[in-house]
Amino acid sequence: MKTSLVPSADLSAQIAANIRDAIVSGALIVDERLPSEAELALKFDVSRATVREALKRLAAQSLIRTQRGATGGAFVNRISFEAAQAQQITTSTLLLSMNDVSFETACEARYALERACAPLSAMRRNSNHINVMRDEIKAQGEVELSDEAFCASDVAFHRALVDGAGNPVLSYQLAGAVEAMQPLMNMITFTARSRDAIIALHVAIADAIEAQDGPAASAGLTALEAETQTLARRVFAQRKGHTG
Amino acid sequence: MKTSLVPSADLSAQIAANIRDAIVSGALIVDERLPSEAELALKFDVSRATVREALKRLAAQSLIRTQRGATGGAFVNRISFEAAQAQQITTSTLLLSMNDVSFETACEARYALERACAPLSAMRRNSNHINVMRDEIKAQGEVELSDEAFCASDVAFHRALVDGAGNPVLSYQLAGAVEAMQPLMNMITFTARSRDAIIALHVAIADAIEAQDGPAASAGLTALEAETQTLARRVFAQRKGHTG
DNA sequence: TGAAAAAGTAATGTCAGACATTTAAAGTTT
DNA sequence: AAACTTTAAATGTCTGACATTACTTTTTCA
Numbered sequence: 001m002k003t004s005l006v007p008s009a010d011l012s013a014q015i016a017a018n019i020r021d022a023i024v025s026g027a028l029i030v031d032e033r034l035p036s037e038a039e040l041a042l043k044f045d046v047s048r049a050t051v052r053e054a055l056k057r058l059a060a061q062s063l064i065r066t067q068r069g070a071t072g073g074a075f076v077n078r079i080s081f082e083a084a085q086a087q088q089i090t091t092s093t094l095l096l097s098m099n100d101v102s103f104e105t106a107c108e109a110r111y112a113l114e115r116a117c118a119p120l121s122a123m124r125r126n127s128n129h130i131n132v133m134r135d136e137i138k139a140q141g142e143v144e145l146s147d148e149a150f151c152a153s154d155v156a157f158h159r160a161l162v163d164g165a166g167n168p169v170l171s172y173q174l175a176g177a178v179e180a181m182q183p184l185m186n187m188i189t190f191t192a193r194s195r196d197a198i199i200a201l202h203v204a205i206a207d208a209i210e211a212q213d214g215p216a217a218s219a220g221l222t223a224l225e226a227e228t229q230t231l232a233r234r235v236f237a238q239r240k241g242h243t244g
Numbered sequence: 245m246k247t248s249l250v251p252s253a254d255l256s257a258q259i260a261a262n263i264r265d266a267i268v269s270g271a272l273i274v275d276e277r278l279p280s281e282a283e284l285a286l287k288f289d290v291s292r293a294t295v296r297e298a299l300k301r302l303a304a305q306s307l308i309r310t311q312r313g314a315t316g317g318a319f320v321n322r323i324s325f326e327a328a329q330a331q332q333i334t335t336s337t338l339l340l341s342m343n344d345v346s347f348e349t350a351c352e353a354r355y356a357l358e359r360a361c362a363p364l365s366a367m368r369r370n371s372n373h374i375n376v377m378r379d380e381i382k383a384q385g386e387v388e389l390s391d392e393a394f395c396a397s398d399v400a401f402h403r404a405l406v407d408g409a410g411n412p413v414l415s416y417q418l419a420g421a422v423e424a425m426q427p428l429m430n431m432i433t434f435t436a437r438s439r440d441a442i443i444a445l446h447v448a449i450a451d452a453i454e455a456q457d458g459p460a461a462s463a464g465l466t467a468l469e470a471e472t473q474t475l476a477r478r479v480f481a482q483r484k485g486h487t488g
Numbered sequence: 489t490g491a492a493a494a495a496g497t498a499a500t501g502t503c504a505g506a507c508a509t510t511t512a513a514a515g516t517t518t
Numbered sequence: 519a520a521a522c523t524t525t526a527a528a529t530g531t532c533t534g535a536c537a538t539t540a541c542t543t544t545t546t547c548a
Binding site for chain 1: 502
Binding site for chain 4: 254255256290291292293294297311312313314315316
């Protein structure tokens, strides 16, 4: 570990950056124990409170975990796909909601990424993925379903499609894109008729994936994207008409 | 803000989760000032030190920023694409290096995602994107280039390709995938001959993008993926042969 | 009158020391 | 040998103080 970095920032931020670099560079390996808070305080010549603030920063990024007790301490954490996904979803969601990203842009990105999974998913999907897709399609047909529940089912359907590719890196990357879209999708009210159109496309996509027909699955996603964009334009135009 | 959450965790984690929920849900909006540390301490009935640890957690996720001085305090931060990307790259890099993700899996994910951008990039790229791609290709031809520099140039080339799609959400999502691959790519030694093959494919891809030929660009990426996988297999097999 | 200088003030940043709590290991008893 | 007790080392939390920063207000003086 070097002991100097980015002056003019908080001490706790500097210390966190220092330790983070040690982890990213591999100088500290997974499950290795960091020195105790008291030792770190001595080493960096700061108080224990400042060290603790630095460690909390790292914990917030899942870079370390802490354990109490005699043999406890801070340990380099093995980042799990689950934890990374959760963080990515939070970040992506806020990014979209805070930066005036248009529905069009987000939707385009989402479907472009999903189309990247379609050929792989058609090749490798197993019966479990197919079952989830079929079950969600069935759920989407329930008439008393709220718009939020419909969107949640939609997310589950697409998650199954993505997971079918059998590539955890791809699933991780896509989780952010798909889930972050949900708040935007929730802004849309789905009429019975628009739901039917979406469900029909979902059936076509599920059929293509089951038949291991990658191009057909991609085409289905393209059609679904067009349908979604049209629907969104209609909803937003209507809303604008009412308020303006 | 509600005032209860996940018992059996640190107080600072609970408080951070509480405030994070308020931000994600929109109860706290961008640039809004949080209560002062002293007020938060009163509200959550903890000490100021505990509140500070919670705030540092949020700061580590770029959810808030703090300002000193009389009118200072903690403010809800507008997450920028830049900050989000930086975090995503850190997380993705560690995820790959800590979880024994095979080169094959990571490479497949990367090229699948890039192919998602190809049609859009072919449609929308401007002269700047083309120029960057051409410049990087030229740089990759320099004979005295180190493997690391070659990989860095490769990343720049692919970033230009991705940015050409003109979709910031897509660029953000791809940044993690492309940059996180770099440490893995750096493990590969590039012979003059393998470099020539890669450069030839880069030329083909740049040509396709310039000619606005999406399918050709996708095909080029597929060929590049195959070439990279072959190259990696050869390098790893050779290395195994030497040590075992 | 007006601009510069000084004082005031409220916030975060840092420190020191204490105590509470948890946990594993060492020691003791039965 | 098993069960209980003690010990020790670590994190978690609290209190109170002081340092630093930066905006606001007041004062000074040309």
